[in-house]
Amino acid sequence: MSVIILLLIVSICIASGFLIAFLWSVKDGQMDDDTSPAQRILFDNNKINKP
Amino acid sequence: MNLDKFSYDNKLPRLFAIACIFWGATGMLLGVIAAFQLAFPILNFSEYFPHLTFGRLRPVHTNAVIFAFVGNAIFTGVYYSIPRLLKTPMWSEKLGKIHFWGWQFIIVCAAVSLLMGFTTGKEYAELEWPIDIMITLIWVVFGFNMFGTILTRRERHLYVAIWFFIGSWVTVALLHIVNSFEIPVSFMKSYSWYAGVQDALVQWWYGHNAVAFFLTTPFLGLMYYFLPKAADRPVYSYRLSIVHFWSLIFLYIWAGPHHLLYTALPDWAQSLGTVFSIMLILPSWGGMLNGLFTLRGAWDKVREDPVLKFFVVAVTCYGMSTFEGPMMSLKNVNAISHYSDWTVAHVHIGALGWNGFLAFGMMYWLIPRLYKTKLYSVKLASTHFWIGTLGILLYAIPMYWSAFRSYFMMKAFTPEGQLQYEFIDIVQTIIPFYIMRAVGGTIFLIGVFIMIYNLIKTAKAGVFQTQEDAEAAPLTKAYRAPSNAIWHSFLERKPLLLLTLSLLVVGIGGIVEMVPTFLVKENIPTISSVKPYSPLELQGRDIYIREGCYNCHSQMIRPFRYEVKRYGEYSKAGEYVYDHPFQWGSKRTGPDLARIGGKYGDAWHFNHMLEPTSMAPGSIMPSYPSLFENNIEINSTRSKIHAMRKMGVPYPDGYEAIANNDLQKQAKEIAYKLKKDNDISIPNNKEILAIIAYLQRVGKDIKLEKH
Numbered sequence: 001m002s003v004i005i006l007l008l009i010v011s012i013c014i015a016s017g018f019l020i021a022f023l024w025s026v027k028d029g030q031m032d033d034d035t036s037p038a039q040r041i042l043f044d045n046n047k048i049n050k051p
Numbered sequence: 052m053n054l055d056k057f058s059y060d061n062k063l064p065r066l067f068a069i070a071c072i073f074w075g076a077t078g079m080l081l082g083v084i085a086a087f088q089l090a091f092p093i094l095n096f097s098e099y100f101p102h103l104t105f106g107r108l109r110p111v112h113t114n115a116v117i118f119a120f121v122g123n124a125i126f127t128g129v130y131y132s133i134p135r136l137l138k139t140p141m142w143s144e145k146l147g148k149i150h151f152w153g154w155q156f157i158i159v160c161a162a163v164s165l166l167m168g169f170t171t172g173k174e175y176a177e178l179e180w181p182i183d184i185m186i187t188l189i190w191v192v193f194g195f196n197m198f199g200t201i202l203t204r205r206e207r208h209l210y211v212a213i214w215f216f217i218g219s220w221v222t223v224a225l226l227h228i229v230n231s232f233e234i235p236v237s238f239m240k241s242y243s244w245y246a247g248v249q250d251a252l253v254q255w256w257y258g259h260n261a262v263a264f265f266l267t268t269p270f271l272g273l274m275y276y277f278l279p280k281a282a283d284r285p286v287y288s289y290r291l292s293i294v295h296f297w298s299l300i301f302l303y304i305w306a307g308p309h310h311l312l313y314t315a316l317p318d319w320a321q322s323l324g325t326v327f328s329i330m331l332i333l334p335s336w337g338g339m340l341n342g343l344f345t346l347r348g349a350w351d352k353v354r355e356d357p358v359l360k361f362f363v364v365a366v367t368c369y370g371m372s373t374f375e376g377p378m379m380s381l382k383n384v385n386a387i388s389h390y391s392d393w394t395v396a397h398v399h400i401g402a403l404g405w406n407g408f409l410a411f412g413m414m415y416w417l418i419p420r421l422y423k424t425k426l427y428s429v430k431l432a433s434t435h436f437w438i439g440t441l442g443i444l445l446y447a448i449p450m451y452w453s454a455f456r457s458y459f460m461m462k463a464f465t466p467e468g469q470l471q472y473e474f475i476d477i478v479q480t481i482i483p484f485y486i487m488r489a490v491g492g493t494i495f496l497i498g499v500f501i502m503i504y505n506l507i508k509t510a511k512a513g514v515f516q517t518q519e520d521a522e523a524a525p526l527t528k529a530y531r532a533p534s535n536a537i538w539h540s541f542l543e544r545k546p547l548l549l550l551t552l553s554l555l556v557v558g559i560g561g562i563v564e565m566v567p568t569f570l571v572k573e574n575i576p577t578i579s580s581v582k583p584y585s586p587l588e589l590q591g592r593d594i595y596i597r598e599g600c601y602n603c604h605s606q607m608i609r610p611f612r613y614e615v616k617r618y619g620e621y622s623k624a625g626e627y628v629y630d631h632p633f634q635w636g637s638k639r640t641g642p643d644l645a646r647i648g649g650k651y652g653d654a655w656h657f658n659h660m661l662e663p664t665s666m667a668p669g670s671i672m673p674s675y676p677s678l679f680e681n682n683i684e685i686n687s688t689r690s691k692i693h694a695m696r697k698m699g700v701p702y703p704d705g706y707e708a709i710a711n712n713d714l715q716k717q718a719k720e721i722a723y724k725l726k727k728d729n730d731i732s733i734p735n736n737k738e739i740l741a742i743i744a745y746l747q748r749v750g751k752d753i754k755l756e757k758h
Binding site: 002003004006007010011013014015017018021022025028030031033034035037038039040041042044045 | 207284293297
């Protein structure tokens with residue numbers, strides 16, 4: 001069952017990659033504002049929603 | 052402040068959308084044909100040509116729906132939403148074109164090669180090694196284009212949908228590479244590097260995460276973009292969507308072992324899979340509720356707008372599947388659901404409901420906007436919605452019913468302690484359910500054709516907008532939170548992406564070095580009576596793989612009384628050490644074959660392959676007349692033995708050179724015995740002899756030890 005080691009290594013690699021990305025996103029302030037990003041994607045709606 | 056002027060490209064989203072709909076209809080049509088084949092075996096047409104039998108058609112169906120339909124839907128959404136979210140055109144239009152045409156070329160190669168019988172025999176990863184390499188290259192092209200766009204963005208904040216796309220890209224890349232380690236034997240034939248239990252574990256680690264990171268997370272990205280857009284209101288809780296992403300991404304990769312409950316996998320790994328699967332309910336349902344609550348106060352719009360109707364059912368199906376999945380990971384539930392039609396129902400709630408309806412809703416929203424016009428007919432779209440929903444129900448309910456029906460029949464014993472039903476009785480009982488399911492699928496497909504008509508009419512009424520002009524301020528030096536920690540400043544100096552990617556590259560490099568050593572060592576048999584396949588059996592096994600027998604037959608007997616009584620001694624891990632690839636299967640449309648060796652005579656197999664109903668009245672297996680005409684491919688024996696030994700199968704040195712002598716000798720013996728005992732004449736070089744040799748060998752190595 002040693003292949004499980006391989007899968008653990010790969011899974012941990014993926015997970016730590018995501019952990020780094022997560023830490024970056026916190027530090028970068030990606031999560032400081034949790035209201036306006038959701039609103040912002042709708043700004044161009046007036047233009048495109050009425051074809 | 053100066054505003055940059057630029058434009059968003061609509062040509063690639065349109066191309067991907069067309070490809071998505073075209074391959075979607077094709078893949079679903081193949082699914083309908085395959086569904087009818089199960090009820091009416093004559094539709095296999097195997098007397099005329101061997102390419103359309105169920106065993107070859109089903110992989111084309113699954114691959115087409117997953118990688119062609121869903122894949123192109125993802126790319127449509129990505130190429131449309133990312134530029135708009137980041138206020139910049141895609142990084143490179145040329146890479147985008149290479150991505151598009153490369154992906155379509157891969158799809159065509161995949162369909163043709165699978166129908167021709169070129170397959171690795173690992174579910175959802177059936178494509179042979181040259182196609183695997185093409186997939187890797189095109190995936191890298193896609194990644195370059197996506198990350199290039201992200202790095203040149205004008206919007207500092209990465210909207211949650213983009214996180215979902217990034218997570219999907221990274222994980223799919225790694226899954227594909229790890230699961231595709233294989234040794235090429237010839238141009239279109241390879242053996243999986245892993246064997247038996249190990250191969251099974253890697254395969255289902257891949258299989259589960261393919262569902263997670265190809266069918267789920269990218270579509271969640273689409274949901275978080277297109278649902279708020281269509282409802283014209285922000286997502287219910289942006290904070291929840293961020294929690295949804297990060298918790299999902301950290302939990303998903305550990306759940307794979309739940310596909311291997313009651314097998315030879317160590318217990319702790321099985322439990323790990325179960326625990327993480329149960330934990331997955333939380334983020335999944337958080338996401339579902341987030342999607343549905345986005346429509347709070349807007350349910351009147353749902354009544355009017357078919358796009359929102361599709362999205363509501365899609366998100367609901369996401370919730371249903373992600374509740375059902377964890378339940379199926381419980382051992383006691385899995386005992387019922389595994390190998391049964393329950394799994395089929397489960398994946399189709401996901402594929403038809405979640406993926407299908409989300410993609411359809413996206414198309415109904417997108418196409419009118421690309422053509423700057425209104426949807427041709429809202430009424431037709433609503434009709435599609437109702438027909439599609441009916442199709443899903445008609446598909447799923449018979450499958451659930453059939454799963455329980457067959458489970459209760461499988462485990463029924465007479466008072467004397469004998470099995471009450473033969474396998475064939477169970478097959479006969481569930482044929483009506485197969486028919487209902489096929490009708491449900493047909494109805495769903497009719498809905499798709501209604502959509503195609505509606506969208507073509509829409510496109511004709513409008514004018515295609517090749518691009519959409521936009522303007523935005525350039526990205527200024529961003530605010531950064533003050534930081535004292537050392538690794539913080541380290542991260543700051545290095546571009547994050549480079550770090551992540553290099554970490555992955557290092558990881559892969561290390562693994563490539565380590566794998567051969569510990570895998571080959573592992574293959575020293577733990578059961579002394581288990582021997583490598585003879586050359587004829589090996590060729591027979593490759594025919595078994597080519598014909599996709601694993602699509603209907605498992606080779607893994609679980610330790611239950613009703614399975615041991617029906618099929619024989621339960622399977623041991625040590626029996627599979629020479630199986631490159633493993634052939635455990637995931638669905639028992641026909642009986643398990645792990646102990647088929649010696650169960651019947653050679654003549655039984657001979658007649659059964661020629662006409663299954665002659666030996667098993669009521670069987671729905673296709674006949675395989677081509678096996679009686681094709682010659683055994685003896686030219687490949689040499690390289691096959693060579694490749695096997697490279698992976699640690701203990702054939703003696705120099706055996707390649709004389710392997711064909713043994714092969715011919717064994718084939719001659721079988722042919723001679725058929726002639727002598729049953730008066731059946733067959734030339735010594737036909738494929739049927741190889742498949743008989745293989746089937747008579749399966750599971751026999753340890754039989755004598757036990758009984």
